Amino acid sequence: MEFSGVTPVILGMLRLGPRSGYDIKRFVDKSTRFFWAASYGQIYPELKRLERAGLIEGESDPTGNRRRVVYKLTPAGEAALHEWLVSPSLSYELRDEGFLKLFFADALDRAEALELVRAIRAGYERGRARLSEVEPLARERSGFPYEVLRWGLALNQFHIERCAELERRLEGEEEK
Amino acid sequence: MEFSGVTPVILGMLRLGPRSGYDIKRFVDKSTRFFWAASYGQIYPELKRLERAGLIEGESDPTGNRRRVVYKLTPAGEAALHEWLVSPSLSYELRDEGFLKLFFADALDRAEALELVRAIRAGYERGRARLSEVEPLARERSGFPYEVLRWGLALNQFHIERCAELERRLEGEEEK
């Protein structure tokens, strides 16, 4: 069973309790989405594949006449999740247009560069705000998900302070 | 002229001076690659497209019998780069398997979780080391590229300290 990008997300989410594909998507969008997104186009086909592989089991649990399949981890699925968790692979990919613009900001005059840094800071402030929204939800659960949330909050804070510092330096230069 | 992902990289790199596609790729791999990668499969077709659009101009500059095309920005290309730099778009995408594993680390026992955090720290230490390698090169140029490099260094440092703190907490728990 090859793992695709969405595989560990599904196994991990199902370990927190039985869920439908729709439930998984909604939870991902409030949690891992900040560092690991997942779309319907990945989730639904992968649920089928994981069931065929025996890592999860689906059970029909309709709401009235509306069909709904709730999946849960099998022991094999639990083992596969654990294996992935302790495996050495730790891929990291970043695509940050703010950094890219800043990298080329020598092509801007000081006022424009200052505007850019302010815009970058605003982006991180939005990020912090979005994380703050889900903070109370994560706090009551505690554990590692909450640990990761606070890490993300601190990360945004780090960038915001870095922006503010750079802004001060650019403002200082402007007075010359 | 629609911008693709690789467009601003090429325009930005050419603004630093005339270069071949090969030069661009090599420079990217030592600089923006940490937050914005680019492959040959993107660079060469895009150079053709940008030339057709009049944003860059290529001139044949062979090394002996080995063909080589050096491109430079046209005024229109310079304008397009500037327009992109001051545009509000600031996309941000992160795919961090370390965070994902940590998010699901409640499925691990303390010793395994500790191992995971140590592995995550090791990853950031490698990142810091790779940036340190190019630091002297960037330092002499100074300007915004150096600014971004130091930002990256500080970012890795931030994560390393965060890991160390979490490791201490997990080690403390283990003694119980």
Add this chain to the structure above:
DNA sequence: GACGGCATGTAAGTCGTTACATGATTTG
């Protein structure tokens, strides 16, 4: 009864990487 949310699913398209092909030049 219209609209938003629940629920599943897929087709088409975008984007990017990998791997290879080709051939010249430099270096040990």
Add this chain to the structure above:
DNA sequence: CAAATCATGTAACGACTTACATGCCGTC
């Protein structure tokens, strides 16, 4: 002279997103 590097290019593949299709349910 073999291997590494310079240099250009593309075909195939893989991964993910977007958009849509379908239909049920609750509520205003």
